[in-house]
Amino acid sequence: MSEHPFIHVAEPLLAGNELKYVTDCVESNWISSLGKYVQDFEQQFAAYCGARYGIATANGTVAIHLLAATLNLGPGDEVIMPSLTFVATANGIHYTGATPVFVDSETETWNIDPETVAAAITPRTKAIFAVHLYGHPADMDPLRDIAEEHGLLLFEDAAEAHGACYKGKRTGGLSDAAIFSFYGNKIITTGEGGIIVTDNEEWAKRAFFLENQGRYNDNPYWHPELAYNYRMTNIQAAIGLAQFEQIDELIAIRRRNADHYRQRLSGIKGLTLPPEAPWATNVYWMYSVLIEDDFGLSRDEVRTQLRQANIDSRPFFYPVHTLPMYNTGQSLPVAESLSAKGLNLPSGATLTPEQIDYVCDTLTNLTNKR
Ligand SMILES: *Cc1c(COP(=O)(O)O)cnc(C)c1O
Numbered sequence: 001m002s003e004h005p006f007i008h009v010a011e012p013l014l015a016g017n018e019l020k021y022v023t024d025c026v027e028s029n030w031i032s033s034l035g036k037y038v039q040d041f042e043q044q045f046a047a048y049c050g051a052r053y054g055i056a057t058a059n060g061t062v063a064i065h066l067l068a069a070t071l072n073l074g075p076g077d078e079v080i081m082p083s084l085t086f087v088a089t090a091n092g093i094h095y096t097g098a099t100p101v102f103v104d105s106e107t108e109t110w111n112i113d114p115e116t117v118a119a120a121i122t123p124r125t126k127a128i129f130a131v132h133l134y135g136h137p138a139d140m141d142p143l144r145d146i147a148e149e150h151g152l153l154l155f156e157d158a159a160e161a162h163g164a165c166y167k168g169k170r171t172g173g174l175s176d177a178a179i180f181s182f183y184g185n186k187i188i189t190t191g192e193g194g195i196i197v198t199d200n201e202e203w204a205k206r207a208f209f210l211e212n213q214g215r216y217n218d219n220p221y222w223h224p225e226l227a228y229n230y231r232m233t234n235i236q237a238a239i240g241l242a243q244f245e246q247i248d249e250l251i252a253i254r255r256r257n258a259d260h261y262r263q264r265l266s267g268i269k270g271l272t273l274p275p276e277a278p279w280a281t282n283v284y285w286m287y288s289v290l291i292e293d294d295f296g297l298s299r300d301e302v303r304t305q306l307r308q309a310n311i312d313s314r315p316f317f318y319p320v321h322t323l324p325m326y327n328t329g330q331s332l333p334v335a336e337s338l339s340a341k342g343l344n345l346p347s348g349a350t351l352t353p354e355q356i357d358y359v360c361d362t363l364t365n366l367t368n369k370r
Pocket residue numbers: 059060061062085086088089131157159160180181182183193194
């Protein structure tokens with residue numbers, strides 16, 4: 001067993017006004033979902049994305065459900081999404097009774113392959129839900145063209161890609177509406193948390209109504225519809241606002257760490273480094289590599305060896321179409337291959353250059369053993 005202190009995949013970096021703002025919530029008694037931080041956070045984060053409205057939520061999963069509910073999706077409706085994503089993208093849609101329709105990924109960006117989308121469209125298709133996987137934006141222009149041609153809505157699951165850019169424009173502002181997550185390991189965090197951002201005023205009002213038990217402000221106990229309590233608390237938003245103040249630096253750190261990894265790991269046989277398309281700014285939520293056949297060790301063997309050196313890592317997600325509750329029996333070869341080969345190395349903003357060197361030394365030494 002290694003003597004090196006344990007290295008986590010992702011730890012939050014809470015180096016700004018987090019404690020000050022949380023203390024303010026406690027001292028002022030505003031600890032539930034009323035309070036100034038929620039609105040400040042919503043407005044500032046939405047503006048950062050280039051969107052007019054932000055609706056903060058308890059977590060990212062309910063943001064997806066809330067968005068789907070806001071659009072009245074339900075049984076019989078279909079939403080096209082990549083199979084290679086975190087399960088929450090599919091679950092949030094499925095909670096409404098609508099059907100997630102899974103398509104393959106492209107090898108260049110690991111994101112939804114626009115060429116597979118057109119073939120998946122049926123008369124029941126309502127929307128395309130792109131996901132910006134592991135910090136790299138999806139190729140949105142072709143998706144936008146398909147959506148316009150077929151009269152579909154286009155959404156982004158940007159839970160892993162705060163501040164990532166597509167052709168110079170930030171994620172969250174690239175579609176009709178987007179969701180983000182602020183879970184503890186995301187680019188910025190509120191502990192648990194999420195948000196919908198959109199330019200659509202009607203949707204923003206409806207999402208706010210539905211996340212507030214379906215109430216109108218002037219009549220607090222009249223609930224004309226089945227709705228939810230999906231609100232973010234002022235304490236969450238206080239952490240979020242403090243994190244948001246540091247977002248440029250938090251992204252710069254991840255990009256600097258990715259540079260460091262690239263310098264140390266490029267040229268190793270059988271190791272594919274994460275993509276960055278010419279039109280993209282990757283925020284490297286995860287520093288993700290592919291362990292190819294000619295690396296000499298399998299992805300899972302690499303994981304075990306890293307673990308013995310006190311280095312944590314994560315395998316890629318299983319393609320959602322292979323999970324028991326969705327199991328469609330489809331063959332989506334790119335998603336399946338990426339899922340089998342993909343490994344997320346330690347990626348958090350707390351990583352030191354020494355830690356990255358240690359991870360790279362360990363990986364390089366593995367190649368000598370093969
Ligand atoms: C993190 C994440 C979510 C939302 O997760 P929560 O933990 O509920 O905030 C949704 N989609 C993707 C792709 C994610 O990575």
